[in-house]
Amino acid sequence: MKEIRAVKGTSDILPPQSYLWQYVEKVCRTLSERAGYLEIRTPIFEETGLFERSIGETTEVVEKQMYTFTTAGGEQITLRPEMTAPTMRAYLENNLHKKGAFRKFYYIGPSFRYERPQAGRSRQFHQFGVEAIGSKDPLLDAETIILAWDIATECGVPGLSLHLNSIGCAECRPQYRKTVSAQVESFLPSLCEDCGRRAKRNLFRVFDCKKETCRKVIAKLPPIDASLCLPCREQFEKVKQLVSRYVNKWEIDPHLVRGLDYYTNTVYELTAEALGAQDSIGGGGRYDYLIRDLGGPEIPAVGFALGLDRIILALSPGSQRASSLQPRTTVFLAPVSEDVREFACDLLIRLRRSGIAADMDFEAKSLKAQLRQADKSNARFVAVIGQEEVQNSFVKLKELASGKEEKVQIDALSARMSQLMLDECV
Ligand code: HAM
Numbered sequence: 001m002k003e004i005r006a007v008k009g010t011s012d013i014l015p016p017q018s019y020l021w022q023y024v025e026k027v028c029r030t031l032s033e034r035a036g037y038l039e040i041r042t043p044i045f046e047e048t049g050l051f052e053r054s055i056g057e058t059t060e061v062v063e064k065q066m067y068t069f070t071t072a073g074g075e076q077i078t079l080r081p082e083m084t085a086p087t088m089r090a091y092l093e094n095n096l097h098k099k100g101a102f103r104k105f106y107y108i109g110p111s112f113r114y115e116r117p118q119a120g121r122s123r124q125f126h127q128f129g130v131e132a133i134g135s136k137d138p139l140l141d142a143e144t145i146i147l148a149w150d151i152a153t154e155c156g157v158p159g160l161s162l163h164l165n166s167i168g169c170a171e172c173r174p175q176y177r178k179t180v181s182a183q184v185e186s187f188l189p190s191l192c193e194d195c196g197r198r199a200k201r202n203l204f205r206v207f208d209c210k211k212e213t214c215r216k217v218i219a220k221l222p223p224i225d226a227s228l229c230l231p232c233r234e235q236f237e238k239v240k241q242l243v244s245r246y247v248n249k250w251e252i253d254p255h256l257v258r259g260l261d262y263y264t265n266t267v268y269e270l271t272a273e274a275l276g277a278q279d280s281i282g283g284g285g286r287y288d289y290l291i292r293d294l295g296g297p298e299i300p301a302v303g304f305a306l307g308l309d310r311i312i313l314a315l316s317p318g319s320q321r322a323s324s325l326q327p328r329t330t331v332f333l334a335p336v337s338e339d340v341r342e343f344a345c346d347l348l349i350r351l352r353r354s355g356i357a358a359d360m361d362f363e364a365k366s367l368k369a370q371l372r373q374a375d376k377s378n379a380r381f382v383a384v385i386g387q388e389e390v391q392n393s394f395v396k397l398k399e400l401a402s403g404k405e406e407k408v409q410i411d412a413l414s415a416r417m418s419q420l421m422l423d424e425c426v
Pocket residue numbers: 081082083084085113115120121122123124125126127129130131280281282283284285286302303304305306307308309310
């Protein structure tokens with residue numbers, strides 16, 4: 001029979017690696033909650049129209065990468081390719097804009113894009129993101145950027161850099177579009193077929209092209225900063241001022257526009273040196289018209305998403321660190337014969353209920369094999385239980401690291417182990 005394997009572009013996360021993930025997720029949650037962001041959970045799939053309207057119909061994501069299907073009931077559904085649009089849908093649907101507009105959310109979970117899998121790029125990947133809704137304050141743009149930077153730093157990502165730009169607003173972008181349009185027109189013969197199409201349908205998507213020949217042309221296009229209107233320029237100056245005080249490696253990337261249509265003003269990406277081609281560990285920016293475009297009032301917002309798979313990859317080789325993060329069994333109970341196994345199991349449950357991480361063998365192994373298993377499970381102590389121990393209510397408690405052994409009364413076992421572990425800490 002043919003073996004069923006994980007679908008291309010997806011992967012399993014096994015222990016101890018799953019504990020490196022938990023660690024990174026904990027850093028994300030702790031730092032965001034410290035900054036006042038609260039968790040929101042939205043469904044993994046949404047009506048397709050949500051992404052078409054927000055990300056933009058002519059973007060790579062919507063044109064080529066969405067997992068879209070029709071349900072048995074005839075609905076057009078898409079597995080979320082990102083989590084900003086679902087968060088805004090939830091914000092509107094739950095009438096949060098009517099209950100005091102300003103909100104700060106964070107989210108964490110899988111997203112799906114049908115991309116060509118390679119190191120750092122998968123079809124199911126995981127994002128952590130924040131969205132601050134209801135303020136145009138440039139200090140808020142800076143807050144999100146610094147938060148993304150601090151999370152990546154706290155996780156231990158090496159070789160971080162921030163790439164920053166402003167893509168202006170509805171007032172100043174048309175002028176820039178005019179300037180770029182004329183130039184792109186003259187470069188058309190040197191651009192790829194996709195860019196030719198993009199130039200006609202959604203000009204700024206030309207900037208997203210990764211092809212080397214197109215990148216050379218893009219580098220010759222005028223930067224947007226000269227076209228920014230005064231309020232956009234002032235806004236961007238404030239963002240830069242604050243960011244430069246707290247982020248030690250940053251640069252302006254005048255052609256950074258980000259591949260999603262909803263952005264306005266500040267846009268940014270965080271890269272990690274060691275990651276090679278897929279070096280963007282996160283990105284974000286301001287999106288002041290998205291809520292309006294989804295049918296709500298005009299409420300400004302700003303946020304970012306980090307790619308957790310790429311953060312984990314940047315921490316590699318993280319296997320040693322992952323092992324050290326995996327939970328340890330405190331005590332492994334080793335009954336010497338079948339007739340004392342039930343007694344050991346009772347003790348196991350009592351220890352667990354008193355808060356001790358306790359385990360035993362469930363395959364009726366020999367004592368020698370049980371001791372090997374205790375060692376493998378990285379237990380701190382092993383407690384051997386035989387007939388004599390059962391009759392006199394004690395165990396022989398051995399500390400595996402030091403080899404020290406002592407007799408401990410069963411009623412005092414939990415307290416004794418806690419004491420020994422405390423002694424180890426001081
Ligand atoms: P994005 O740049 O499309 O932005 O994705 C954010 C991050 O998700 C990327 O920088 C990357 O680390 C990770 N990522 C994206 N696609 C993949 C993939 N196929 N495999 C592995 N990792 C991937 C957004 O999604 C916006 N919603 C961010 C945002 C939030 N903007 C404002 N608020």
